[in-house]
Amino acid sequence: MDNIRSVLNLLQDSSYLTSLDLKDAYLHVPIHLESQQFLRFAVVLEGESLKTISLRKAMALLGTITSSFPAIQWGQLHSRSLQSWILSKWDKHLSSLDKRVMIPWSVKQSLLWWTEPQHLSTGNLWEFPTQYIITTDASSWGWGAHLDSLTAQGQWSSRISNRSSNSRELQAVWEAILAFKIQIWKTHVTIRTDNSTVVAYINHQGGTRSKSLQQQASRILHWAERSLKSIKAVHLKGDTKLPSRLPEQMQSVPGRMESQRPGVSSVDRTLDCSSSGLIRQKEQCEMPDVLLSLSPRRTMGSRCLLDQLEPSQNVHFSASTFDFQSTEQNLSRPGGSNLDCPVLAKKTVVCSATTISYGSSDPSRSRGPVNSGTSGASQSEPSSSFSMEPEWRILKSKGFSNRLSETLLQSRKKVTRQIYSKAWRVYNNWCEANSRDTGHSNSVLEFLQDGFQKGLSSSTLKVQVSALTVFLDRKLAEEEDIIRFFKALRRIRPTIHSRVPSWDLNTVLQGLCEPPFEPLVDSSDKLLTIKTAFLLAITSARRVGELQALSILEPYCVISDDRITLRLDTSFLPKVVSKFHRSQEIFLPSFCNNPSNQKEQKLHCLDVRRCVLEYLQRTKSWRTSNALLVLFAGKFRGKQASKSTIARWIKQAISLSYAQQGKQLTSAVRAHSTRAVSTSWAERAGASVEQICKAATWSSQNTFVRHYRLDVLSSADLTFGRKVLQAVIPP
Template sequence: MGLPRSRPDGVTPQPKGSSLLCTLPGSSSIGSRHPHGSVGFSTSLCVPTDSSDTQNNQESTKRKHHSHPNSTKLATASLVLGSPQYFNRGTVDSSINTGPTPPRSNSTSQSSKPQFDCVALETQILKNKGFSDAMISTMRAARKSTSARAYYRVWTSYKQWCLKHKMNFDKFSLPNLLEFLQEGVSLGLSLGSLRSQISALSILFQRRLAFLSDVKTFLQRVAHVAPPFRKPVATWDLTLVLKALQRAPFEPMKSIPLQWVTWKTVFLIAIASARRVSENSALSCRTPFLTFHSDRAVLRTVPTFLPKVVSAFHINQEITIPTFCPLPANPKEAALHSLDLVCALKFYLHRVRDIQKTDSLFVLNSGPQKGASATKTSISRWIKQTVHRAYVAQGVTPPDKIKAHSTRGMSTTWAFCNQASAEQLCKAAMLTSLHSFAKFYHFDTFAAHDTRFGRKVLQAAVGSST
């Protein structure tokens, strides 16, 4: 759904600096404990008033707006133009990615569209509560930039939806909200995506939308229509990949191309640490963030990195990488030693020494940015390439839809099957409990064990044949 060429619906031309009195209910959804109620404020609206805009606005005042009896007026004064960098138009985003999300249509030419400034809108919402500029800056920093961009995309999509259906964007209406969510269901959005949209719109309208009885009922019904199914079996085989890493083209590391050394090292760290790609991208090659010992290497993320959960435990957690068959005594142990991550890490650092332009552990190994810090996107691509190339090297068709994040589930699952304790699992993957592991990361890697029950039943045929 594209943005129209005119201003947002229902906004009348105002002289610069004119005031609009609006009300917002209090909420704690963005960290405030302001009591529920109305907050009066006045603000400025900067809108061009050319003839075409005036005509379009006159037409918009004739439109019939659908509203809820308990609707809440949003700060229309915050619908200003500018700041296109804060959102990507045309896509409904989710902070919980459970599958591909069909984009909402975007038919209007981007060059002719006004920009919806979500940052200004959120700032105005906080100003309405009486917060100072310094406090607003701190409040906005409480949410990670990726989450903020995801929320802003939802706000933009909801605004576009309101314009398309001639609904009033500046007021909260429960029927409008549910219709917007229903369109997402029709487009194939997952239950997690819908919950993310509700969270984003809760901040926009300063209401705890997820607690409304009709919203609860709607989500319960969606769970029946589109149940949150998760594939129980991993899409790729860790044993096959590790077997491939012990031979060409991933060996010998002292002579293979740097690209292959990078792929192998990144993959082994992802598997051995069970950490997220974002954490691996924040590792450093400098002391004290990387320390080698006789039997292990200890890594730490840089102080500027903020993990998904910002706490003293998560920020200061070390990644300890052990040696593996450090003194091989036979060919089998020699092959296993090729998976020694401490050794691989030393090889990698030696190979990138002459091109490294940053303190980041992982750097780009080719292209115009050669030697610069590798982004999360690059590291994710390297992990997927490693799995793909390993399958090709083994003469096996690579699986579809390999996800770099699957290394967390694969790593913790194999550790669990090999008798790793609950404490070890939770500490390595930085999980709060085994429930999180079972819900999000556990794969059924030993499904063949469950065949024993069926075989016991079928053994009845053995007795009947005698």
């Protein structure tokens, strides 16, 4: 049957007019609103249930959808789920076509896309223009890509390097579009690659031969649907010399430069970073080949390499190539060095600029936008995290725009969205393996029962219920059967909350009053930092994340004669984002400020105001961050400490105090336990529950009573026993 693709092959230059049957062209010819009712079509599956369908009817539906591909831009992409499901269920016998099978939730969600009028009425261009061309290449070692004069590259993780070449090439396309996403946002993009499989999977919007390649292509295409106007791929011959091409990793040979030598990183040889921050082509470079000595790169909590490299890590590059043929000739030279290979760069040749360069590449790790060095203006664009895709589809199925959907996705923290998405994937796989309907309450309960029998805790199961509530768009936690299920779990496997602290506050405070923590002027930077971090945690009862966000700048830090008042930076978002949680100040009072005897002198050692002032004075000469707690050693000395580092300092303060007094901890210590210990001892000392909740930013007293209050052996608990003992004493 003639279609748009066949017509395009017939058209030639200077063709002015052609005719086409209206039944094949009506999707492209604008139809008046009043006449659209006569040109509609619908697929009616008589007698079919929303839960099950015969394969014959499913194939008929797929055929109808397939006929619209030339007229609907992303139609082929949104048919792959149905197509793959049919292929997995059909055993190639005609007798099985009338067999009824259950429709998975993923297939239903993909079909919802076809119910949105804007997807069917937009139409499709005969030929999409090319605004940007991205050339990609991949090897077993890493990936590379270039866009005009910009180049990006990265090294594979061990998991990705063991994949097939087709998978690595598709992964290279994904890394490339993320690297250049600011430049290509809402444009027409062409991908050039020497892998024909990648070309086929992109141009055909997926495929059915390989499930893993289909998943990779689907991620690329779903991102392109939201973020680009169009994407296509063209094939390049394998012998074409590409700036993005990367060599395979070399064998370990004496005298040869290795791409993974400890402490040395080979520099991208296709770019020149000028001192002005602009990127130039390699023909403009005049300096000799160099290698740059690198220290371990900074990472965020998710272990992603920071996009912004240190200024000292940017160098000029030359256009000459490595001479790997002269290795054997140089083996006889002292040290086995290859004089034709690049030499280690000296600091005098390092210039300040920004390059596009990445480290190990992992699809599970998110990437930030690349700083091309050509513009300092920030650009706003929707998130590209593929973990949001199921929830994104649900929001789109409700008729929400892209902007509104992006806003609603931010209602939960990123880590929460990742946990929910993982729970949803596990649930869908379980339903498919057990032939169950994802939307039925019985399926949810059976899934929870299966998790319970595998040993999952009640809290984990509640997280799964919260995740399913999001994707099923139902308040599962309020359904009677779900409530009854968790009530039964509390009786079968009751949750045990330990009311005994895992460490003794008196022991730790006693250790902090003695050497090597005291006197402060003689303590090391490490011990002073550890003591300050612990006293901050114990006197404020705040989370580690809030301690990390504390600043030394006014008005966030106000030093008075009897206290230090700390306020959270307005840009910091606590765990609970509310006016109450963001407005609570932290007061660090002085303690025995004017000691008159030996006991008060010892108590004065626990003065948190005194510790903070000494800490600020000690770090003044080498601190490079406005954060209150900074690193005391290493290359990044003076920079802001991470949450994990602060937590480690708090635990070290406890363990060192125990070791100093010859005692041993009986159980593992968590930094978060300081909130429970400090508030429990404050209550014993006479602080009201209202004061405790305000200091610890708990909006409800139940939070303290149910989860944090510990038994610190208050005197009231001893009253009954003492009265009994007094009864046996003769008058």
